[in-house]
Amino acid sequence: MNxxxxxxxxxxxxxxxIPLRMEELRPEKVILLVSPDMKLQAERLEKIIKGWAIKTEKISIAPYDLESARETCIEVLLRxxxxEIILNATGGTKIMAFAAFEVFREKEKPVVYVxxxxxxxxxxSPERKKLVSRGxxxxxxxxxxxxxxxxxxxNEVDVPDTHWxxxxAIIQEGERLERGISILNRYVAPLRNARTFPFEIDIEDEDFKNVQFQGxxxxxxxxxxxxxxxxxxxxxxxxSVEFSSGGWLEEHIFKIVKSLNPTDVRMNVKVKWARPSESKNEYDVLLTHSNRLFIIECKTKRFSGKDISHFGEDSIYKLDSLRDAAGGLYGKGMxxxxxxxxxxxxxxxxxxKLEFCEGQNIKNLKEIIKQWIQK
Structure with missing residues (x-):
């Protein structure tokens, strides 16, 4: 019996x-009931599930026809x-979920909701004690x-000890380096496209003499x-260019997050969207905790004047859209x-509905992130 x-x-x-990774519920096979508009999503799920050495089968279902959906579920049970067959009634349309729940309950088969x-x-159905879904x-x-x-x-192993x-040292100096970091960013940011190193860059006398820049x-x-x-x-x-132009803040946050023992944490992640868009995006720090995705965007640049508008249109919009696109209903952004x-x-x-941490509060970042991911 499977x-x-x-x-x-x-x-x-x-x-x-989630239930597929729980030892108490792990199956040998997964049947995906797929409505016409969810074919691409089903392909993504199928690829992941097969990667876990679990067999899969896709079956078409009518999303808004109660009787047709019932018949599909009855056929699945007969086969x-x-x-030992279990219905995960969390997804689908309301009609699909109702039809499937009704059929499985009539046949006294287990139904779970995540x-x-x-x-x-x-x-x-049948009712029993809830199961905590671990991360x-x-x-x-x-x-x-x-x-x-x-x-x-x-990868963490690729970060030299000198970086940490x-x-x-930068965090300890805090606001005393603000102006200096702003000046440095202006010179270093364009160098991210440089391909020949070592690379030299001239500094204007006024900037060179700035005490915070020297710091x-x-x-x-x-x-x-x-x-x-x-x-x-x-x-x-x-x-060294990437670190000096803001990468140091990403590495600082990564180290803090890792000390909180999340399920997983990654930094400087570049992704490519699967079809149809095939566009690319970049994340500073990503973590998963309690089966949710948390996205952290890092900024060391000073936003003033025209940059305020740019900040709103770019950084906040980017964080908001990626939080929804990559994290779903329960994704969070900071x-x-x-x-x-x-x-x-x-x-x-x-x-x-995005969290933030600014200025001197960065010294309390560990506690801020801890409270954020536990909300």
Whole structure:
């Protein structure tokens, strides 16, 4: 006798996947009931499930025809009369879910509902004690279920020890380096496209004499991330450029998040969307906790004047849209800004239900993130 899950495919794939990773419920086969508009989503699920060495079968179902949907479910039960068959009634249209639930209850077959918000699996029929759904979803699977495939990321083992030391020094100095970091960003940001290293860049006298600029350059020089000359600075590698232009904040956040023991955490993640768009996106820090995806966007740039509008249209819009596209109903987003935000920026973030941490509050970032992911 095999254990078989019957899943109703919808735009929210995670509830269909969670029970498959629970030892108490893990099946040998999954049947996906697919409405015409969910064929692409079913393909994504099928690819993931097969990767877990679980057999799959896709069956078409009428999403808004109660009797037709009932007949489909009855046929499924007849074909698997000798198997332990379980209905996951979390997805699908209301008509699909009602029809499937009704048929399975009539035949006294188990029906479960995955409550992602409260982190448990409820047994609707026959009633029994709820099962806590442990954190089983890792970042690559979460992204793939929404049609995004990772093409590159920065691994922790690839981060030199000198980076961690430099980050600690920058965080300790805090606001005393704000102006210096702003000046440095102006010079370094264009170098992300440089391909030949070492790379030298001239610094204007006024900037070179700025005390805060000298402070951040001194820290980076101390840890071998750049070399300070009479009127220019030299970067030894693209990695040093990326770190100096804001990568240090990503690495700081990654280290904090990892210390909180989430299910998974990744940084500097580049993804390519599966068809039909095949566009690309980049995430600073991603983590999964309690089977939810959390997206953290990092900013060290100062936004003022015309940049405020750009900030609203770019950073907040990007974070909001990616949170919805990659995280689904329960995905969350946070902006971490080394610089203080304006009241307008905070208002936009709150309107879009996005968390934020700014300026000197970064020193309390561990507690802020801890409370955020446990809400």
């Amino acid at each position: 254990r078989v899950h019957v899943c109703l495919v919808s735009a929210q794939p995670i509830p269909n996947l 698997h009369d000798n198997d 409550d992602t918000q409260n982190n448990y699996i409820d047994f609707l 089983v979803m890792k970042v690559p699977i979460y992204l793939a279920s929404y049609g995004q495939n990772i093409i590159s990321e920065t 030391a430099a980050v600690e 951040i350059v001194s820290i980076l020089s101390r840890y071998g991330l750049l070399t300070l000359k009479e009127n220019y600075i030299q970067f030894p590698s693209l990695s 902006l971490v800004s080394f610089r203080r935000l304006t009241d307008e920026q905070k208002r936009r973030l709150k309107t879009n």
